Structure formats: structure tokens, C-alpha cells
Amino acid sequence: MNKITPQPGIMEIDLYQGGASHVDGAVNVIKLSSNENPLGPSPKAIEAVRNSAAQIHRYPSTDHASLRGAIGDTLGLDPERIICGAGSDEIIAFLCQAYAGPGAEVLHTEHGFAMYRISALAAGATPVEVPERDRVTDVDALLAACTERTRLVFIANPNNPTGTMIGAAEVARLAEGLPPQALLVLDGAYADYVEGFDGGAALVEARDNVVMTRTFSKLYGLGGLRVGWGYGPQEIIDVLNRIRGPFNLSGTALLAAEAAIRDTDYAEQCRAHNARWRGWLAEALAELGVPSDTSCANFVLARFASRVEAEACDDYLRTQGLIVRRVAGYNLPNALRITVGDEIACRRVVAAVSAFK
């Protein structure tokens, strides 16, 4: 018998279950379980993917200079302080590997994104779940949970799966109140859906203990290509670059992301579509007795009277070819998270919930 065992913490991580992407026997299936852009990526990104085919025998860029430049130009950021990863998942993992480890505590909110806990455990650190206030990030609770072992504090703003967000003054108060050895990570995966919101970039620039993460998987419609990025103090970005594999992003992904972020008109159309149909969906569901908190993201968290009702509704939606996300794993057993789809999808969801009721 061998004595090969994983590091402590690894076996506390459940295998990823994911959302279903098909329904046996149903026709016209619509997937609304992963907060993808229902309109797809910019046509310019698709063209970039096609054009990239001629170069796939070459290794990709190692420094991502062209994509970092495009992000910097478009959002007014310093490209030297940007790091690109295979999804923002990879930036979250780099942060845990570099700044947490055995003995370190990694704070995340009660209904926070699952990868914070997974990456903390994978790095050998201890994840610490901090309560929210009515499904909203609670800065006082986070500050109260800090100890001398706290190394990372993750908040998503807007948050997944609640859709709620906190204001810039609250985020700044959190950054100011952290102990000196703790780094605040502002996960802006859904920041692109909030008109005029910088995701926390100004706070990153004003302080030395804040990092922002962003993604191309949501508004930019490139979840399948895995592109995310982080923005932070130069010393921190330099540290993360030491553990980043030189070829962590494919050439195809880099070119598509660059085309996508430069197509600001298309991004604006997608943002407007989302705002319009998110409001319509939330209102129509509320009229059917299924309320949700005001969502700042590209999904609504529909709250049912009980877990039994939420699961029965999910089962019924599936028979109608509609795949939404159960969030019991996020301590929200009475709720279903529904991505804002295209007009047809939104209308089909409301018709199905109405028939279910």
C-alpha cells in the first residue's frame, strides 16, 4: 500500500457539479444557469477567433501585452498593473497561492462565489464564511471577522448569486479597516453590468491593499474561451506573475478578448439589453408571487416560499426545456438563480413559472 495522500484541505472540496446544459427529450432548450450573455460575443470577437486559426501551431504571447493594452485603453487603466488569467478563476487561485497558505484565513461572504473557498482550501488556507445582512455584503461583519491570520478578503460586487452590491463608500471603509497583512479582492465579474461603475479601479489606484478581478465570460460573452484579468498594486501584480504559467492563455482567447473589449458599441447594446429584460423579468416574476432583490447583475435570484416549491418549480422548468440554477449549495435553498436571457427566453420563463403556479 502506498502512503500517497493529498494535502490537508483538498478532500474538503466537493467535485464540481455544475449546471446541466441539456435536458433529455426536451426541444428548444434554453440554458439560463451560468450567467452567460444570451446575445453571444461581439461579431468582431468571432471573426478574431476565425482569423486565429492560421496561427495555432505557434505558442501564444507570454506577456499578453496587446490585450493588456486594449483593456488599459478602453477602461483608462495602467496596462502594467494588469495580469491576465484563464478566467478570473485563475486570478483567484493565484491570489490564494501567493498570499494564503497553511495557517492563513481567507474571508468570504455567506453567499459568496464558490471558488474563493475552493482556492483557499487548495492553497492549504482556512476559508472563513462571514454572514451577510439580508443577502447584502456586511462590511462590519467582515471587519469583525478579521484576525492576525487574515490574509485575503474576497467580496464580489455585484455579488453572485444574490445580485446585490454595496456602494463605493462601503467598499472603501472595508479597505481602510483591514489589518495591515490583509489584501481586499474586489471581484468585478458582474461590474460591467452596472452603468458607469469602475469595478473598484479607482480604489485600487488610491490604495496599496486592494486588487480587482474582472472577466470576459459575462458581458463579453467569451466564457468558453476562459479569459479574466486582475488589476492591482504593481508589487502584487509582479508577485502574481511569478506563479503564472507563461502560456496560460491561448492565442485564440487573447485575440478574441481584445476584439471584444474594443467593440464598445456592442458591449453597450448587451448592457442595455440586460438592464431592460432584467427589470421586465423581475417584475413579471414578482407579479406571480416570486420576489427577488434588486439585481445589479445579469441574473435574478427568484425567491420561493420554500425549498420544496423552488425545487418543484425547477423540475417543472426543466420539463419546459428551461435550465436555471439551484443555489442550495450557496445556502439559498428556497431560491433559483435565473440568467437574463434574450426576449424569447425571458417570456418563456415567465410563462412557465405562471403555469407552474
Ligand code: PMP
Ligand atoms: N467571480 C464570480 C462572482 C463569478 O460568478 C464567476 C463566474 N461564475 C467568476 C468569478 C469566474 O468567472 P471566469 O473564471 O469565467 O472569469
